[in-house]
Amino acid sequence: MTSAPLISARDLRRTYNVKTAGGWFSPTAELKAVDGVSFEIRAGETLGLVGESGCGKSTTAKLVLGLIPATSGSVVFEGKPVTADRKRAWREQRRRMQMVYQDPLGALDRRLPVGVQAMEPLDIFNEGTKAERRDRMLSFFDAVGLPRTSVDRYPHELSGGQRQRVVLARALMHRPSLLVCDEPISALDVSIQAQVINLLKDLQAQLGVAYLFISHDLKVVRHVSHRVAVMYLGRIVESGRPEDIMRAPAHPYSQALISAVPSARARGKGRIVLDGDPPSPVDVPNGCAFHPRCPLATDRCRKDTPELRPFDAERLVACHRAGMRIASLDGAAA
Amino acid sequence: MVDPLIRIDGLTIDFDTGRSSIRALHELDLEIKKGEAIGIVGESGSGKSITWLGALGLLGSRAHVSGSVRLDGREILGLGEREMAAIRGKRIAMIFQDPTSSLNPVHRIGRQLVESLVIHRGMSERSAMAEARRLLERVQIAAPSQRLSEYPHELSGGMNQRVMIAMALAGEPDLLIADEPTTALDVTIQAQILEVLKEMRRETGMGLVIISHDLGIVAELADRVMVMYAGRPVEVSPVDRIFDAPRHPYTRGLLAALPEIDGTLERLVAIPGQVPEPHALPPGCPFAPRCAEAKAEICNAAIPAMRTVGTDHAAACEMIHGSTTARQRVLAVA
Numbered sequence: 001m002t003s004a005p006l007i008s009a010r011d012l013r014r015t016y017n018v019k020t021a022g023g024w025f026s027p028t029a030e031l032k033a034v035d036g037v038s039f040e041i042r043a044g045e046t047l048g049l050v051g052e053s054g055c056g057k058s059t060t061a062k063l064v065l066g067l068i069p070a071t072s073g074s075v076v077f078e079g080k081p082v083t084a085d086r087k088r089a090w091r092e093q094r095r096r097m098q099m100v101y102q103d104p105l106g107a108l109d110r111r112l113p114v115g116v117q118a119m120e121p122l123d124i125f126n127e128g129t130k131a132e133r134r135d136r137m138l139s140f141f142d143a144v145g146l147p148r149t150s151v152d153r154y155p156h157e158l159s160g161g162q163r164q165r166v167v168l169a170r171a172l173m174h175r176p177s178l179l180v181c182d183e184p185i186s187a188l189d190v191s192i193q194a195q196v197i198n199l200l201k202d203l204q205a206q207l208g209v210a211y212l213f214i215s216h217d218l219k220v221v222r223h224v225s226h227r228v229a230v231m232y233l234g235r236i237v238e239s240g241r242p243e244d245i246m247r248a249p250a251h252p253y254s255q256a257l258i259s260a261v262p263s264a265r266a267r268g269k270g271r272i273v274l275d276g277d278p279p280s281p282v283d284v285p286n287g288c289a290f291h292p293r294c295p296l297a298t299d300r301c302r303k304d305t306p307e308l309r310p311f312d313a314e315r316l317v318a319c320h321r322a323g324m325r326i327a328s329l330d331g332a333a334a
Numbered sequence: 335m336v337d338p339l340i341r342i343d344g345l346t347i348d349f350d351t352g353r354s355s356i357r358a359l360h361e362l363d364l365e366i367k368k369g370e371a372i373g374i375v376g377e378s379g380s381g382k383s384i385t386w387l388g389a390l391g392l393l394g395s396r397a398h399v400s401g402s403v404r405l406d407g408r409e410i411l412g413l414g415e416r417e418m419a420a421i422r423g424k425r426i427a428m429i430f431q432d433p434t435s436s437l438n439p440v441h442r443i444g445r446q447l448v449e450s451l452v453i454h455r456g457m458s459e460r461s462a463m464a465e466a467r468r469l470l471e472r473v474q475i476a477a478p479s480q481r482l483s484e485y486p487h488e489l490s491g492g493m494n495q496r497v498m499i500a501m502a503l504a505g506e507p508d509l510l511i512a513d514e515p516t517t518a519l520d521v522t523i524q525a526q527i528l529e530v531l532k533e534m535r536r537e538t539g540m541g542l543v544i545i546s547h548d549l550g551i552v553a554e555l556a557d558r559v560m561v562m563y564a565g566r567p568v569e570v571s572p573v574d575r576i577f578d579a580p581r582h583p584y585t586r587g588l589l590a591a592l593p594e595i596d597g598t599l600e601r602l603v604a605i606p607g608q609v610p611e612p613h614a615l616p617p618g619c620p621f622a623p624r625c626a627e628a629k630a631e632i633c634n635a636a637i638p639a640m641r642t643v644g645t646d647h648a649a650a651c652e653m654i655h656g657s658t659t660a661r662q663r664v665l666a667v668a
Contacts (some may be wrong), residue, residue, distance in 0.1 A: 030422075052522065052523075053520055054523060087389055123515050157610045161608060162608075164405070187336065189377040189547070189585065189591065189608075190377055190549075190591060191586060191588060191591055191608075191609070192604075192608060193591070193593075194591035194592075194602040194604035194605070195595075195604040195605075195606075197593065197602055198601065198604055199604055216520065217593075218521070218595060219592070219593040219594055219595050220593050222593065222594075222595060222599070223593040223599065230533045243599070246595055246596060247596065256522055256525075257521055258595065259525075260524065260525035261521060262524075262528070262550030262551045262553065262554050263553070263594065263595055263596075264550050264552075264577050264589065264592065265577065265596075265597065271525055271529075272525075273522075273526055274522050274525075274526070276476070277490045277493070277523065278520075278522075301422045
């Protein structure tokens with residue numbers, strides 16, 4: 001922990017005002033998409049952000065990149081604050097922090113050859129001569145494992161895996177120090193997913209790029225991350241090393257989430273099945289947001305909101321009952 | 335020998351694209367016994383969904399379906415729309431990935447359930463409403479009476495999928511075909527749905543076809559697994575053997591490419607290349623171009639047939655048979 005982190009987020013909050021049901025003149029309610037999230041990522045490291053839909057992972061990604069302004073809190077990237085004002089300083093920063101989305105077809109223009117699109121970031125900042133830009137583009141096509149002949153192809157002529165490689169090449173064109181990946185492999189077929197996971201790890205080893213890796217897939221997150229943060233209803237409920245969290249999750253929600261992952265190798269394992277659905281972020285329960293679904297909840301959980309506190313040397317947990325185990329369906333501790 | 339519930343012989347599906355025709359399914363054979371749960375695994379385009387859409391006459395006029403599908407010994411392929419409608423929903427029910435698009439958004443849940451009870455079980459409206467309430471209770475929906483008068487948009491995705499399961503159960507089918515039933519759902523909700531499906535099988539003894547790209551889900555629900563690749567089955571076996579002793583190189587490749595939630599963390603072994611397009615299948619074995627074990631003179635010569643490789647275990651790979659004979663020769667010498 002000697003060197004300064006590449007990026008640090010402090011107490012990020014983002015709320016939206018939404019209309020409650022009942023017509024035009026109904027009162028508005030506050031939707032807390034992200035409710036006090038803090039984390040750091042060091043250079044060349046991967047932080048995996050996991051959670052279910054609506055937990056605020058994608059909003060966190062947008063806040064980190066300054067794509068949307070935060071309601072409160074701050075992000076510092078390479079020593080400078082990230083604003084969302086889209087001015088010159090922000091644009092300079094954005095060369096160093098890039099984004100990859102889930103659907104590569106949606107991120108590419110169907111009417112342009114992929115080589116032209118991959119070169120666009122360099123064209124926009126007018127870097128080097130045209131020949132130099134083309135050379136850099138070709139070298140990144142090599143790096144992501146695309147044949148050089150594919151530069152003149154259109155997106156629909158490539159497979160899903162190849163398209164995601166194009167998107168990656170384009171994102172890396174400015175040699176960023178941070179790549180935010182929002183579900184980068186969820187749209188790919190199983191046999192292609194492994195190719196892209198391996199590629200992401202190779203690129204990190206080669207280029208020293210850090211990843212904020214957002215996914216609902218715990219198995220994938222375990223494979224790519226140095227550290228993991230589990231989110232529930234806009235808050236981080238547990239963070240630490242993936243091996244610690246996957247082997248012995250301390251937060252009851254992490255326990256349920258991990259036990260719910262179907263596994264081909266551990267068939268017939270006990271599983272924790274939670275009752276109900278996650279509550280709406282408009283109507284977050286008092287106290288611990290997880291308490292209505294938590295089998296371990298006590299009176300205190302209904303009143304006091306637990307803070308994220310050190311659980312052991314490597315782990316932070318936000319739970320009054322941290323470390324207690326939920327019994328799984330077959331009776332054994334999961 | 336008892337007649338199987340369903341017996342599919344040489345099921346072949348061609349799509350008319352105007353100028354040419356594309357074969358999406360090649361001569362599939364499969365038997366399902368009464369009450370059996372079979373998992374169908376494969377990547378997009380492998381033919382896993384189309385098999386069942388074709389068998390139930392749901393593909394429309396541009397698809398040419400040939401071969402034979404017998405239900406209790408009676409041919410159902412080519413039956414008229416009226417006769418088919420009596421089988422669909424009553425004898426064989428199907429649920430899909432996205433429950434909200436299967437439900438009618440402008441009708442209340444109760445009305446939709448009552449409709450299928452009146453059609454398939456010939457109930458009066460009044461007794462159908464009581465039965466609908468009981469069905470919702472069986473799929474563990476809280477406050478069923480209230481839900482009956484709500485619209486699909488008022489329910490969560492997980493709850494809508496329970497409604498779909500309830501509706502499928504309304505006809506008391508012998509076979510439920512579940513096509514990626516949890517792919518659109520969050521992990522903790524997926525766990526709930528998997529439990530409901532297991533519970534329903536225990537209670538009713540109905541057969542289940544679970545179609546999924548997720549080997550973990552199939553491992554959990556199925557007694558037997560069929561792995562498909564490029565419109566053909568490549569391996570069929572009891573569930574334990576598929577995971578503990580897979581024989582086809584594609585099955586083994588898929589298992590090695592899967593990230594896992596526990597165990598030692600190793601680099602994933604990706605399958606190189608991509609799934610061939612149905613209009614550009616390689617000669618011979620469709621997996622040969624991606625297969626590390628393929629020998630051109632054997633694998634490109636002919637399409638391998640499904641052959642027995644063990645008890646209830648069949649695979650379509652020439653190299654397995656090559657190596658078995660070689661091993662037998664070694665054993666004979668010893």
